[in-house]
Amino acid sequence: MSVEQGLFYFLAAFSVALALIVVLAQNIVRAAVALIFSFCGLAGLYILLDAEFLAAVQVLIYVGGITILLLFAILLTSRIAGKGVRVLNEQKVVSGIVAVVLMVLLGLAATRGFEAPAELPKQPENTPRIGTLLMTTYALPFEAVSILLLAGMVGAIFLARKEEK
Amino acid sequence: MVPLSHYLVLSAILFGIGLFGALSRRHAISILMAIEVMFNAVNLSFIAFSRYLPQSQMQGHVFAVFVIAVAAAEAAIGLAIVLGLYRNFKTVNVDEINLMKW
Amino acid sequence: MVEMVWLVPVLPLVGVVINGLFGHKTGHGAHKVAIAATGLSAAVALVIFVQVVVGASLDRDIYTWVAAGEFAAPIGFLVDPLSSVMMLVVTVVGFLIHVYSAGYMHDDPGYPRFFTYMNLFMVSMLVLVLANNYLLMFLGWEGVGLCSYLLIGYWYEKKSASDAGKKAFVVNRIGDAGVLLAMFLIWRTFGSLKFTEVFDGIGGAKAVLMRPSVLGLTLVTVICLLLFVGATGKSAQLPLYVWLPDAMEGPTPVSALIHAATMVTAGVYMVARSAPLFNLAPTALLVVAVVGAVTAFFAATIACVQTDIKRVVAYSTISQLGYMFLGCGVGAYASAIFHLGTHAFFKALLFLGCGSVIHALSGEQDMRRMGQLKEKLPRTSRTFLWASLANAGIIPLAGFWSKDEILAATFAGHHYLLWALGSAGALMTAFYMFRLYYTVFEGKNNVDHHAAHHLHESPPVMTVPLLILGGCTLVVGWLFGFPPDHGLYHRFVGSVFEEAGTAEHAISLVLTVVLAVVATLIALAGIGLAKAWYKTGDNPAPARFAEQFRGLYTTVLNKYWVDEFYIAIFVTFGKKVCRALWGVDAGVVDGAVNGAGWLTVAISRVSALFDFRFVDGLVNRIADVIQGGSQSLRKIQTGVIQNYLLAMSVAVLLVTVIYMAMGGGR
Numbered sequence: 001m002s003v004e005q006g007l008f009y010f011l012a013a014f015s016v017a018l019a020l021i022v023v024l025a026q027n028i029v030r031a032a033v034a035l036i037f038s039f040c041g042l043a044g045l046y047i048l049l050d051a052e053f054l055a056a057v058q059v060l061i062y063v064g065g066i067t068i069l070l071l072f073a074i075l076l077t078s079r080i081a082g083k084g085v086r087v088l089n090e091q092k093v094v095s096g097i098v099a100v101v102l103m104v105l106l107g108l109a110a111t112r113g114f115e116a117p118a119e120l121p122k123q124p125e126n127t128p129r130i131g132t133l134l135m136t137t138y139a140l141p142f143e144a145v146s147i148l149l150l151a152g153m154v155g156a157i158f159l160a161r162k163e164e165k
Numbered sequence: 166m167v168p169l170s171h172y173l174v175l176s177a178i179l180f181g182i183g184l185f186g187a188l189s190r191r192h193a194i195s196i197l198m199a200i201e202v203m204f205n206a207v208n209l210s211f212i213a214f215s216r217y218l219p220q221s222q223m224q225g226h227v228f229a230v231f232v233i234a235v236a237a238a239e240a241a242i243g244l245a246i247v248l249g250l251y252r253n254f255k256t257v258n259v260d261e262i263n264l265m266k267w
Numbered sequence: 268m269v270e271m272v273w274l275v276p277v278l279p280l281v282g283v284v285i286n287g288l289f290g291h292k293t294g295h296g297a298h299k300v301a302i303a304a305t306g307l308s309a310a311v312a313l314v315i316f317v318q319v320v321v322g323a324s325l326d327r328d329i330y331t332w333v334a335a336g337e338f339a340a341p342i343g344f345l346v347d348p349l350s351s352v353m354m355l356v357v358t359v360v361g362f363l364i365h366v367y368s369a370g371y372m373h374d375d376p377g378y379p380r381f382f383t384y385m386n387l388f389m390v391s392m393l394v395l396v397l398a399n400n401y402l403l404m405f406l407g408w409e410g411v412g413l414c415s416y417l418l419i420g421y422w423y424e425k426k427s428a429s430d431a432g433k434k435a436f437v438v439n440r441i442g443d444a445g446v447l448l449a450m451f452l453i454w455r456t457f458g459s460l461k462f463t464e465v466f467d468g469i470g471g472a473k474a475v476l477m478r479p480s481v482l483g484l485t486l487v488t489v490i491c492l493l494l495f496v497g498a499t500g501k502s503a504q505l506p507l508y509v510w511l512p513d514a515m516e517g518p519t520p521v522s523a524l525i526h527a528a529t530m531v532t533a534g535v536y537m538v539a540r541s542a543p544l545f546n547l548a549p550t551a552l553l554v555v556a557v558v559g560a561v562t563a564f565f566a567a568t569i570a571c572v573q574t575d576i577k578r579v580v581a582y583s584t585i586s587q588l589g590y591m592f593l594g595c596g597v598g599a600y601a602s603a604i605f606h607l608g609t610h611a612f613f614k615a616l617l618f619l620g621c622g623s624v625i626h627a628l629s630g631e632q633d634m635r636r637m638g639q640l641k642e643k644l645p646r647t648s649r650t651f652l653w654a655s656l657a658n659a660g661i662i663p664l665a666g667f668w669s670k671d672e673i674l675a676a677t678f679a680g681h682h683y684l685l686w687a688l689g690s691a692g693a694l695m696t697a698f699y700m701f702r703l704y705y706t707v708f709e710g711k712n713n714v715d716h717h718a719a720h721h722l723h724e725s726p727p728v729m730t731v732p733l734l735i736l737g738g739c740t741l742v743v744g745w746l747f748g749f750p751p752d753h754g755l756y757h758r759f760v761g762s763v764f765e766e767a768g769t770a771e772h773a774i775s776l777v778l779t780v781v782l783a784v785v786a787t788l789i790a791l792a793g794i795g796l797a798k799a800w801y802k803t804g805d806n807p808a809p810a811r812f813a814e815q816f817r818g819l820y821t822t823v824l825n826k827y828w829v830d831e832f833y834i835a836i837f838v839t840f841g842k843k844v845c846r847a848l849w850g851v852d853a854g855v856v857d858g859a860v861n862g863a864g865w866l867t868v869a870i871s872r873v874s875a876l877f878d879f880r881f882v883d884g885l886v887n888r889i890a891d892v893i894q895g896g897s898q899s900l901r902k903i904q905t906g907v908i909q910n911y912l913l914a915m916s917v918a919v920l921l922v923t924v925i926y927m928a929m930g931g932g933r
Binding site for chain 2: 008012016019020028032035038042045048051057058061062065066069073085086089090091092095098100102103107109110111114121123124126129130134138141145149151152153155156157159163
């Protein structure tokens with residue numbers, strides 16, 4: 001096994017385990033922390049895939065932004081007591097089956113289809129390339145997303161504001 | 166070299182786990198977290214394809230960027246909604262919020 | 268002048284129009300119009316008669332009345348000895364009666380209406396006797412029937428009068444059916460209804476006429492019998508005579524004119540006119556003779572016991588008509604017509620005399636409340652006496668010559684039984700006439716006190732016609748009828764019947780004289796009996812006689828219950844049948860309709876039930892199903908989002924599985 005492969009399996013296991021903790025943890029804060037580490041694991045996978053920029057963005061945005069946001073939300077909505085409360089609702093079995101079947105199907109699809117080239121194609125420099133694409137081919141989605149973010153911001157502020165009594 | 170299918174299988178597993186969490190967790194924020202897991206799985210898949218497919222021009226990366234941006238916006242709004250829910254229903258367990266019940 | 272014969276019926280027609288349309292203006296002067304019309308008509312008739320005597324004659328079509336394919340009937344007049352005699356009798360007697368009516372009907376409120384009807388009658392009767400074809404004669408026939416109805420029921424507010432009018436018309440109608448059928452047969456055999464054409468065509472059609480027809484009788488016999496049926500109705504013979512006694516409900520001038528002198532003689536005229544046909548049918552002639560003789564006898568018996576003076580004279584009329592038919596039946600047509608003429612005069616006189624008596628007694632008609640009227644009513648009683656003698660057949664008055672001729676012809680024709688009947692009838696005729704005379708004008712005074720106060724002779728306008736008629740009665744007989752069968756009259760009219768092929772029965776002079784003497788003796792016997800029983804008025808013999816033969820007396824008094832018999836059969840039974848049929852109709856038809864209605868309601872009720880239960884049930888069940896289904900389905904909405912999410916995931920999964928299983932994605 002090459003280094004690459006070893007790293008892959010380690011990072012893969014790491015991400016999967018942490019994802020499981022996210023989904024199954026009793027304590028929600030623990031789940032949030034697990035999420036953070038899961039994001040990091042994925043970032044590692046991105047680097048393995050020569051996607052440095054994305055790795056950076058992942059860490060910055062996901063870990064630095066979203067998870068903080070989640071934590072704040074948890075803090076704002078947490079209830080002090082009730083740690084014996086169940087975590088999963090009553091459709092856990094069925095959803096478990098559904099998830100497993102989906103995994104199987106997707107796995108089947110994945111292993112069946114794609115011809116991996118003998119050699120990895122040459123990939124241009126990440127950041128400049130992404131920047132160029134964003135400004136040229138995908139300029140419209142780029143603008144749209146900015147509007148979306150604006151709208152999201154306004155909406156979030158509005159929704160979360162304190163009610164006037 | 167790690168074959169593409171490995172990454173895709175990993176992506177599938179992560180997605181399945183995220184789906185399970187979205188369907189089964191009671192805490193609203195937990196659901197959002199599970200959804201983030203699902204987003205991540207998809208991003209991984211995009212990046213993997215972008216890397217391995219010969220015709221790729223790194224569109225996968227761009228898409229992944231967009232996914233992240235949208236995920237961020239969505240998380241923000243989702244959490245604002247959860248806050249609203251919490252204020253009105255005094256609970257964050259979604260299976261207790263069933264006003265639209267028959 | 269004979270071409271002006273159309274004036275004779277038209278002049279009274281003018282009178283009808285004037286009095287009919289302007290009656291309210293003529294009012295009490297209506298008689299002037301009517302009498303003028305009739306008088307002028309009589310004058311014209313007299314002139315024409317004289318012309319015919321010296322040989323003129325006329326058979327002319329004036330106007331085409333009916334032209335329908337092969338059938339044609341004209342309006343035309345035939346003037347020959349027979350019709351001119353009839354015409355003269357009708358117009359002269361009619362004129363005198365019109366004059367009389369001016370006095371008799373003086374106080375009647377319907378004065379113009381009376382004269383309108385009288386003139387209308389004159390028109391119809393003259394058309395009848397002057398017609399030259401059967402159809403026009405039938406028109407007159409019906410016309411006189413109509414006028415008879417109108418005049419009998421003249422006082423229509425009186426129920427008995429209007430009933431009598433109806434009876435007359437209905438009974439006449441039965442006879443008319445016979446005449447119509449005869450006319451159909453005549454037309455079919457001869458192709459024409461004109462007298463001349465029919466009689467001339469007899470030779471050619473003889474084979475057809477002699478062919479056996481109904482009931483084995485020859486065709487010509489059938490025709491003649493049908494004609495005779497009509498004559499029976501119009502001239503009141505057995506069995507259709509029942510209307511004549513009831514017809515006395517009408518005013519007395521009406522009885523005189525219509526039911527003595529003219530209308531009832533129409534039947535005799537028709538038979539005489541159809542002599543050529545009758546002469547080919549000896550069976551028919553025999554029937555005519557027998558019916559005539561029996562009727563003469565029968566009616567005479569009833570007249571013997573009647574107490575209403577008009578009814579006595581009515582039955583006498585029926586009886587005398589019987590003699591006329593007897594005459595026709597034995598081939599003595601001319602004698603029959605002669606008797607018709609003489610009878611017209613003295614019967615009219617009798618009726619007018621009755622009218623005078625009734626008028627004098629302020630409406631009394633019952634013999635038993637009269638008597639001793641000779642002094643107060645001299646003219647009336649004298650003329651009445653002459654008429655009674657004439658009716659009884661006493662020489663030299665009118666009735667003797669004509670009746671005697673008929674009886675002689677009967678005897679000579681070997682119809683001895685009929686002669687016996689006729690002679691017995693003559694005996695009774697004499698008896699009842701003088702019973703009437705003695706009871707009314709002599710005998711005991713049974714007059715009611717009130718009536719006695721007003722007792723007076725009738726005014727001249729009434730008595731003068733009586734005298735004129737009386738004069739005719741005295742003279743006409745021997746003037747025209749002597750010697751028997753060869754007098755002026757016979758030489759005049761006989762030619763008509765010779766041409767008709769009437770068989771001549773030679774009667775020896777001796778036989779004639781013997782029969783005449785016998786007849787006179789019979790008549791005198793009758794008068795004698797009446798005198799013995801009734802002259803003094805207090806002879807108990809009649810009453811005792813009636814007591815002895817009480818059964819016979821009651822039967823005759825009740826007119827042999829013929830009227831009751833007819834009513835029972837035709838009226839009562841007919842009503843019963845009608846009621847039964849009505850019951851069937853009401854029951855069956857109404858029952859069916861009601862049943863149908865009830866059935867429809869019942870069916871619709873069932874149908875409604877079905878609709879109600881089944882259809883409504885169906886609709887309700889469907890609604891229930893939907894409701895149940897939706898009750899169950901709504902449970903899907905749990906309100907928990909994760910359930911929806913799960914459902915979506917499962918769905919996606921299924922689609923994917925199916926897609927992959929179907930070979931997609933390879």
